[in-house]
Amino acid sequence: MSDHTPDSARLRTIVDKIWDEHLVATGTDGAPDVLGIDLHLVHEVTSPQAFDGLRARGLGVRRPGQTLATVDHSIPTTDRSQPIADEIAATQVSRLEQNCEEFGIPLHGIGSPHQGIVHVIGPELGLTQPGMTIVCGDSHTATHGAFGALAFGIGTTEVEHVLATQTLLQRRPRTFEVRVDGALHPGVTAKDIILSLLSRIGIGGGNGHVFEYGGSAIRALGMEGRMTICNMSIEGGARAGLVAPDETTFEYVRGRPHAPIGADWDAAIDRWRKLTTDEEAEHDRSISFDAGDLIPMVTYGTNPGMGFPITDRIPDPDALTDATQRDSLRAALTYMALTPGEPILGKRIDVVFIGSCTNSRISDLREAARMLRGRHVADGVRVMVVPGSTEVKRQAEEEGLASVFREAGAEWREAGCSMCIAMNGDQLSPGQYSVSTSNRNFEGRQGKGGRTFLASPLTAVASAVTGKLSDPRALL
Amino acid sequence: MNEPFSSVTSAVVPMPRNDIDTDQVIPARFLKTVNREGLGDQLFFDWRYLPDGSPNPDFVLNRPEMAGRQILLAGDNFGCGSSREHAPWALTAWGIRAVISSSFADIFRANALKNGLLPVAVPPEELGRIGSILEATPEAELKVDLEASELRLPDGSVIPFTIDSFARRMILDGTDELGYLLAHESDLAAYEAAHPPRISTLA
Numbered sequence: 001m002s003d004h005t006p007d008s009a010r011l012r013t014i015v016d017k018i019w020d021e022h023l024v025a026t027g028t029d030g031a032p033d034v035l036g037i038d039l040h041l042v043h044e045v046t047s048p049q050a051f052d053g054l055r056a057r058g059l060g061v062r063r064p065g066q067t068l069a070t071v072d073h074s075i076p077t078t079d080r081s082q083p084i085a086d087e088i089a090a091t092q093v094s095r096l097e098q099n100c101e102e103f104g105i106p107l108h109g110i111g112s113p114h115q116g117i118v119h120v121i122g123p124e125l126g127l128t129q130p131g132m133t134i135v136c137g138d139s140h141t142a143t144h145g146a147f148g149a150l151a152f153g154i155g156t157t158e159v160e161h162v163l164a165t166q167t168l169l170q171r172r173p174r175t176f177e178v179r180v181d182g183a184l185h186p187g188v189t190a191k192d193i194i195l196s197l198l199s200r201i202g203i204g205g206g207n208g209h210v211f212e213y214g215g216s217a218i219r220a221l222g223m224e225g226r227m228t229i230c231n232m233s234i235e236g237g238a239r240a241g242l243v244a245p246d247e248t249t250f251e252y253v254r255g256r257p258h259a260p261i262g263a264d265w266d267a268a269i270d271r272w273r274k275l276t277t278d279e280e281a282e283h284d285r286s287i288s289f290d291a292g293d294l295i296p297m298v299t300y301g302t303n304p305g306m307g308f309p310i311t312d313r314i315p316d317p318d319a320l321t322d323a324t325q326r327d328s329l330r331a332a333l334t335y336m337a338l339t340p341g342e343p344i345l346g347k348r349i350d351v352v353f354i355g356s357c358t359n360s361r362i363s364d365l366r367e368a369a370r371m372l373r374g375r376h377v378a379d380g381v382r383v384m385v386v387p388g389s390t391e392v393k394r395q396a397e398e399e400g401l402a403s404v405f406r407e408a409g410a411e412w413r414e415a416g417c418s419m420c421i422a423m424n425g426d427q428l429s430p431g432q433y434s435v436s437t438s439n440r441n442f443e444g445r446q447g448k449g450g451r452t453f454l455a456s457p458l459t460a461v462a463s464a465v466t467g468k469l470s471d472p473r474a475l476l
Numbered sequence: 477m478n479e480p481f482s483s484v485t486s487a488v489v490p491m492p493r494n495d496i497d498t499d500q501v502i503p504a505r506f507l508k509t510v511n512r513e514g515l516g517d518q519l520f521f522d523w524r525y526l527p528d529g530s531p532n533p534d535f536v537l538n539r540p541e542m543a544g545r546q547i548l549l550a551g552d553n554f555g556c557g558s559s560r561e562h563a564p565w566a567l568t569a570w571g572i573r574a575v576i577s578s579s580f581a582d583i584f585r586a587n588a589l590k591n592g593l594l595p596v597a598v599p600p601e602e603l604g605r606i607g608s609i610l611e612a613t614p615e616a617e618l619k620v621d622l623e624a625s626e627l628r629l630p631d632g633s634v635i636p637f638t639i640d641s642f643a644r645r646m647i648l649d650g651t652d653e654l655g656y657l658l659a660h661e662s663d664l665a666a667y668e669a670a671h672p673p674r675i676s677t678l679a
Contacts, residue, residue, distance in 0.1 A: 022671075024660065024663050024664060024667040025660055025663040025667075027642075030641040030642055030645075031642045031656075032640075032642055034657065034660055034663065034664075036667055036671060038673070038674065038675070039675065039677075045507050045508070045560075046507075046559070046560065046561070048510035048511075049510070049511065049512045049561075052510075053654075057654070062664075063673070064677075064678060065673060065675075065676040065677055065678040065679075066673050066675065066676075066677065067677060068677040073507075074507075074508050086508070088508040088509070089508050091508075091510060092508050092509075092510055095510050105677075106677045106678055127675055127677065129674065129675070132674075137559060137561075138559055139557065139558050139559040139583060153559040153583055154559060154583070154586075155559055155560075155561035155583060155586060155587035155590065156512070156561040156587075157561060157587065157590040157591070157653075157654075158586070158590070160654065161653065161654055161657055164654060164657070164658065165654075165657045165658065165660075165664060166664075166668075167657060167660075167664065167667075169642070169653050169656070169657065171640075203495050203553060203556050204495065204552065204553035204556060204579060204581065207553070207579055207580075207581060207582055208582060234557075234583075235557075237553070237556065237581060237582070239582050239583060258675050258676075258677075258679070260674070268674075303495050303497065303556070303557075305495075324492055324493070324494055324551045324552070325494060327492070327493065328493055328494040328495065328551065331493065421504045422504060422505065423504050423505055423507060423508060430527060440497075440499070440557060440558075442497045442499040442500065442557060443499070443500060443522065444499060444500075444503055444522045445499050445504070448503070448522050448527075449527070
């Protein structure tokens with residue numbers, strides 16, 4: 001179909017191709033485009049006010065079959081046979097259940113074998129497919145871009161728009177090519193690639209853009225590594241980040257519950273193969289670096305762009321010339337109780353969190369368990385392992401990973417967002433340090449007064465074992 | 477549906493810090509609410525209150541003269557992080573109608589505009605100039621004029637700013653985007669006929 005549009009003559013990025021395919025109406029008189037949405041993921045935290053809005057206008061959900069709900073943010077990750085103790089969270093969860101019932105939206109609630117973090121279950125169920133537009137009231141929706149989908153987070157008003165119309169008013173974003181060639185060294189992971197990108201461009205470096213990740217190092221990653229990278233696009237300011245689909249993508253989707261089958265599969269593959277950026281098409285911005293130059297990364301500050309190679313020393317605010325930048329770094333180091341010039345390696349830690357939509361999939365848990373096998377968590381360190389979905393949990397138990405974690409002295413918990421966002425009681429105490437595989441180290445993100453070092457699952461395990469922030473390469 | 481809005485004149489709440497994220501604007505534990513009202517008390521909660529629950533005397537919002545101010549002046553990249561619309565809900569509930577910065581995170585900007593909260597982006601050097609003026613005269617009032625798309629400083633000088641033209645019209649008129657989208661019914665139907673869904677979550 002797109003072959004017959006006037007656009008076919010010009011060079012297009014993958015974002016242009018997906019955009020053109022989903023144009024419901026081209027904006028006129030200064031209005032944005034109306035963009036069709038293929039998949040809308042819904043959770044308990046950002047949806048109740050949107051459903052209220054529908055009721056106030058007497059509207060229904062236009063496309064319940066392109067909508068899927070689950071509970072992840074505010075639910076406990078402890079024993080699920082008990083009712084939710086937090087009354088406010090319990091109300092929010094039951095409100096989602098009522099809303100899904102009233103509006104005919106399928107829900108994977110507590111007890112469903114498919115319950116889990118929205119950005120884990122979409123791909124797991126085969127609902128996330130190349131070329132789609134995918135939205136959710138959650139900024140980490142960028143995760144789904146790993147499949148060559150245009151996926152981005154929206155606010156609650158926009159959740160209401162999608163529920164009511166299955167469309168959004170949007171302006172075509174600029175694109176930002178992120179090219180990573182070369183090969184990762186052992187002990188260096190997808191998480192280190194994205195933390196390195198963020199340290200290069202800063203937390204606002206991608207504002208107004210969509211990242212397109214490419215290069216041999218990205219191609220060499222499995223889908224779950226690509227999801228880790230796309231997930232944190234938003235930490236660089238890009239609402240979306242994507243990787244053009246390839247054989248790795250197709251193999252991952254093939255055979256999943258909602259994947260196309262038979263002739264539909266063949267047609268889908270033909271369509272998906274065209275989802276590449278035209279060779280001569282230009283991105284608005286670009287950056288490139290070599291994966292072979294990377295070592296494990298860690299954050300030292302209070303946003304994900306404040307990271308560096310794990311062997312570096314804490315930077316000195318006085319070396320900055322801009323006053324606001326200097327004050328911002330000084331405030332971050334005060335919050336983190338870190339001193340300019342001190343090494344970060346060897347910093348004593350209290351908690352290790354392995355989980356979140358960034359790093360809670362089966363391959364993350366396999367890597368973590370491989371390093372932890374035969375070792376034990378250091379005295380005085382609490383280690384929480386929180387699988388991204390009930391299905392990941394089942395699989396990890398079947399593969400014996402759960403017993404590796406338990407025998408090493410880690411907590412093996414139920415699926416959810418848990419201490420990534422600390423809404424459900426899983427949280428740091430004031431002053432505690434965590435090494436976390438999640439995506440945000442903002443002040444108080446993991447609990448008021450808590451201090452977060454973001455890192456890969458391998459760095460998290462190495463630190464769990466030693467009780468100090470540690471370089472995983474020493475434990476390979 | 478918001479009230480039509482064209483300008484605000486007010487003294488300013490200065491918060492000269494870069495990268496103020498939405499977890500600071502309203503911490504996640506307050507997102508368990510099922511309502512959008514009443515979030516003003518939670519605005520900047522963890523900066524605003526000490527661990528014992530008492531107001532932090534060093535935090536700008538707790539200075540008595542800040543009460544009633546409607547313009548917030550922040551450092552670069554305001555509103556980064558989470559997509560929570562609770563951030564503009566909390567800001568507007570406290571009384572803020574415009575945030576001035578040198579840039580805004582995309583999702584925050586979109587959420588703010590849908591709630592009649594103006595994200596006013598000015599060049600970094602102008603942001604610095606406004607900061608200096610307010611340091612010298614902290615009580616001075618600024619005028620954020622959406623109709624004219626300009627920011628009027630106490631010295632009479634004017635800084636033009638750009639708000640997405642469509643969102644600007646919506647805010648000036650007090651209309652909302654959902655009505656606009658719903659009016660596209662024939663486009664929606666034509667699109668859906670040409671694009672049968674490739675998945676069904678109901679299957």
